[in-house]
Amino acid sequence: MCAYVGVDTSCYTTSVACVDECGIVSDLRTVLSVKQGERGLRQSDGLFQHIRNLERLVPEMFEKLDVGAVRGVCVSARPRPNEDSYMPVFLAGKACAASMAAALRVPLLDASHQEGHVRAALYGNEFLMGxxxxxxxxxxxxxxxxxxxxxxxxxxxxxxxxxxxxxxxxxxxxxxxxxxxxxxxxxxxxxxxxxxxxxxxxxxxxxxxxxxxxxxxxxxxxxxxxxxxxxxxxxxxxxxxxxxxxxxxxxxxxxxxxxxxxxxxxxxxxxxxxxxxxxxxxxxxxxxxxxxGESALSSDNAVGTALLCKDRLTASPEGGTTRCKADMF
Known part of the structure; x- marks a missing residue:
């Protein structure tokens, strides 16, 4: 069965996820550490924590994943779906996702953090799509x-x-x-x-x-x-x-x-x-x-990003969906 990977490194959560045609395969997250009494993190501190967290989360995800089944990787590359939307923390996810896609020789897609949130909320509310x-x-x-x-x-x-x-x-x-x-x-x-x-x-x-x-x-x-x-x-x-x-x-x-x-x-x-x-x-x-959406999928996650990867790679030119090539044989 084909699998699709998502990566999201937002301001306060490091997330990796994988989905397939049946649903969510893996959903791993780590909330970034903020000192008691403080109301946030500097972008540089968040970027550093993301790098450390991805070093642990990515191998954990692949422990239970058939690497040969992965058909694509999608990453949250910016906060919003605008050309000028940018935050440094998303660079950690972009670098990680690019390395994964290159190593697996699969397409690398990108989306915005906001699009990932919306797609995660649509999980279970798919009747709204289209x-x-x-x-x-x-x-x-x-x-x-x-x-x-x-x-x-x-x-x-x-x-x-x-x-x-x-x-x-x-x-x-x-x-x-x-x-x-x-x-x-x-x-x-x-x-x-x-x-x-x-x-x-x-x-x-x-x-x-x-x-x-x-x-x-x-x-x-x-x-x-x-x-x-x-x-x-x-x-x-x-x-x-x-x-x-x-x-x-x-x-x-x-x-x-x-x-x-x-x-x-x-x-x-x-x-x-x-x-x-x-x-x-x-x-x-x-x-x-x-x-x-499901409460667990409302907070920052990479499930929505992984679902966007599946949506885009299985979409047919006519606007419908196509079956994963690995499932056709």
């Missing part, structure tokens, strides 16, 4: 709403004018003494709060589809300084994000006429955010349909 839908990528480095057309081309519609959603979460979490990245810990704190008791509210700031989290973060920091319970503030942060993303999505739906949206990115992996956002959209009494 038709236009709205995408939303919410993570530490991206907060964007975009149109995905029939050919999987991405067109940006709106985003943030300052902080990204993940930055908002991490800055609040670090201020509470949590370890970066703070998403899971902050959500656990939010789970300790009973919203039926009321609690503080953070504003959801969206103008013409573009959001802002800078002022909201300042307000959250003030609540922390005032001694408001951390669980109450954490819940308010997730409630704020749900209302913010709901406004952004409904604005994009009104502009495009497309009522289906797929959410991807690490922030979208949160069960609490998913529940709050679905409830928010439901209350609007629209025909909007909100879809999420």
């Amino acid at each position: 038709q236009p839908f709205l995408g939303m990528h919410i993570s530490g480095g991206t907060t964007e709403v975009f149109l995905v057309d029939e050919a999987f081309h991405i067109t940006l519609l709106s985003g943030t004018e300052d902080l990204h959603a993940g930055q908002f979460v991490d800055r609040i979490g670090v201020a509470m003494g949590l370890r970066f990245p703070c998403g899971k810990q902050l959500e656990a704190l939010a789970g300790e709060f009973d919203p039926a008791t009321g609690g503080v509210k953070l504003p959801a700031i969206v103008h013409n589809g573009v959001c802002s989290f800078s002022g909201v973060e300042t307000r959250a920091q003030a609540l922390i300084d005032d001694g408001i319970k951390h669980g109450e503030i954490a819940y308010a942060a997730y409630d704020c994000m749900a209302r913010t993303f709901g406004k952004m999505l409904l604005y994009a739906m009104d502009k495009t006429g497309i009522r289906r949206a797929l959410l991807a990115g690490g922030v979208a992996s949160s069960p609490l955010l998913r529940a709050l956002l679905r409830e928010r959209v439901r209350k609007q009494k629209t025909e909007a349909e909100i879809f999420f």
Whole structure:
């Protein structure tokens, strides 16, 4: 059976993966190390950690993989599908993938980190493929709403004018003494709060589809300084994000006429955010349909990149798919 390899070296995770016609064969990741109290990594530090991590992850992947079955390697070469999109951390993945493809004598393909996120979210939601839908990528480095057309081309519609959603979460979490990245810990704190008791509210700031989290973060920091319970503030942060993303999505739906949206990115992996956002959209009494990828495939991974490799190498000129040549004999 043919296999397809993906490599992704994002700002905070080193990932390698392999898929075949039946599904995911391997999904290996290592989160980069950030010192307690810090809110991120320098690109040079991230690049160094990626190199060290790939030295371990790649051999581990190939231990359980038939090397002769590999038909291609795809790498996340840039953050977004734009020519001028660039971050040094992706160079580690590019070098690794190029070496693998050359050694295996198979095609080397490239994609953007964002395309990989969307394709990973489509795993289990394949019914959306081949038709236009709205995408939303919410993570530490991206907060964007975009149109995905029939050919999987991405067109940006709106985003943030300052902080990204993940930055908002991490800055609040670090201020509470949590370890970066703070998403899971902050959500656990939010789970300790009973919203039926009321609690503080953070504003959801969206103008013409573009959001802002800078002022909201300042307000959250003030609540922390005032001694408001951390669980109450954490819940308010997730409630704020749900209302913010709901406004952004409904604005994009009104502009495009497309009522289906797929959410991807690490922030979208949160069960609490998913529940709050679905409830928010439901209350609007629209025909909007909100879809999420598997939680495990919402955070940074190389599965989406591997799936893009399979999609591209098995696509027929007529727009369908072709069987792997190794399976035809």
